[in-house]
Amino acid sequence: AGWFRRLLHKPKPSSAESLKSSHSASSSPSSSSSSAKSSSSSGTSLATSSISLSPVSAPDISASDSPRWDKSYDVCVCHSEGDLELVEELVSYLEGQPESFRCFLQLRDAVAGSAVVTELCDAVQNSHCWVMLITPGFLQDPWCRYQMHQALAEAPMANGRTIPVLKDVDRKDYPRELRNIYYIYMALKEKSFKQIRDTVMRYLQELCRSSTKSME
Secondary structure: OHHHHHHHHOOOOOHHHHHHHHHHHHHHHHHHHHHHHHHHHHHHHHHHHHOOOOOOOOOOOOOOOOHHHHOOEEEEEEOOHHHHHHHHHHHHHHHOOOOOOOEEOHHHHOOOOOOHHHHHHHHHHOEEEEEEEEOHHHHHOHHHHHHHHHHHHHOOOOOOOEEEEEOOOOHHHOOHHHOOOOOEEOOOHHHHHHHHHHHHHHHHHHHHHHHHHHHO
16 A cells, blocks of 8 residues: 555656656757768768879870871971961970971971972871961961961861961951861960960870870
8 A cells, every 4th residue: 555655756857857858858960961971971071072183194195105206297387488487486485395396387397399288288198187377478488387287187177286366357357278277376476476385285195195095
């Protein structure tokens, strides 16, 4: 009887305590899940941050086995005689770069006694890239247009080998044969020279990459 009376007089937990206990019990799995998720997220973050992408190194175009050496020249500059002074500056700039670009300059490099047509064709075939300095004099010179057509026949697709450079020529006079190729507009000489250099470098690097892939 005594234990029965003690049981009747035992205080019941308050509703607030009951709710608190219930809430604590129900939030525990959620809290645990949240903690696990946070831990997982942290782990993912750490894993991601620990992965460093190594930069893709540019191919060495000057290496002894580079396909660059398959041709005699890196650049053939097609120009009119009236633009010789500007072209000599461009060639001096390119040849003075760390890569020592090999340039064909007709009045300097053509073999004395050989036929003009033969020299022009050989220069185009033995060069990786062709810079077309398109000026009013270029548009009026049949030999310049002939050399341009030879270059387009050698590489008809716009793959970076033909590099048109406009100077003192309206856009409407841009040769129709080159309409599918972007050109460099020479406003500031130094900037244009650098653009030409970068374009030639980009083509030679891509040439080396393609050669490496074909060997793998």
